[in-house]
Amino acid sequence: MGLAIVLALLVAPEDADQGVSQRIFYIHVPIALTAYFCFGLGAWKALLLLWRGEERYDLESYVAIHQGTIFGVLTLVTGSIWAKASWGHWWLWSEDQLVLFLVLFLFYCAYFMLRFSLEEGPRRARSSAVYALFGVVLIPVSFLAIRLAEGLIHPTVFTREGPQMSGSMFATFCVSWAAVTLLAYVLYRVELVGKRLDADLRELREALR
């Protein structure tokens, strides 16, 4: 993460068009991609729960969606800061890709409302899994909206011709993406272990009473 920050802030060349504010790209885009990945992982684990019926997938799906929501908040915040620096606005309701990401984010925020409104057990696990699976439809819509948008205020860096940036910029982006993905993976594992330990301790306490 440290290497990624050094590369992004000190080594990568300054963008001729956007200037220094383009450096937000190296943190904003990897975080957004990680949020998509976490939501996708949550949906995949939900599918495995419905398919195989193993209880452990419920917790794994929940933790992945929780991570996705955290990275979703960061995507919205860093995106807004970049928008203010580049376009002069914190938010533009006319931009489909921004609104679609917000819809995706709010959809998964509602996941927690659904989950915590039901009693713990197989019914809650199944209902949460079905909801998580519905949300996965929004991921490609939100992702492709950046390419299909007619407004074109939101920049499209990755086209069919490849990345529209210099080699050192692309290398910096790759390092940042790897760092953010690794961070997300570590946070996912730590949260998952913590939650499993919590559940085991609860069971142990009940058994000892």
Next chain:
Amino acid sequence: MTQGQYVAAAYGVVFVFVLVYVAIIAAKLARLQRQTAELLELVRGRQTSETTEAAPREAAGEA
């Protein structure tokens, strides 16, 4: 605000978020560690009481 300040704000927000998240996880792990220690104490206490209860019974059996 200058462009540089916006960049610092974006990176700062991410840093603070990760820091808060790690602090929350650390607090949860500390709670789990405390609960594990309590359960260990409970098990040790039960083992001790079982041993003290079993000792006179064994002595009586030998006699």
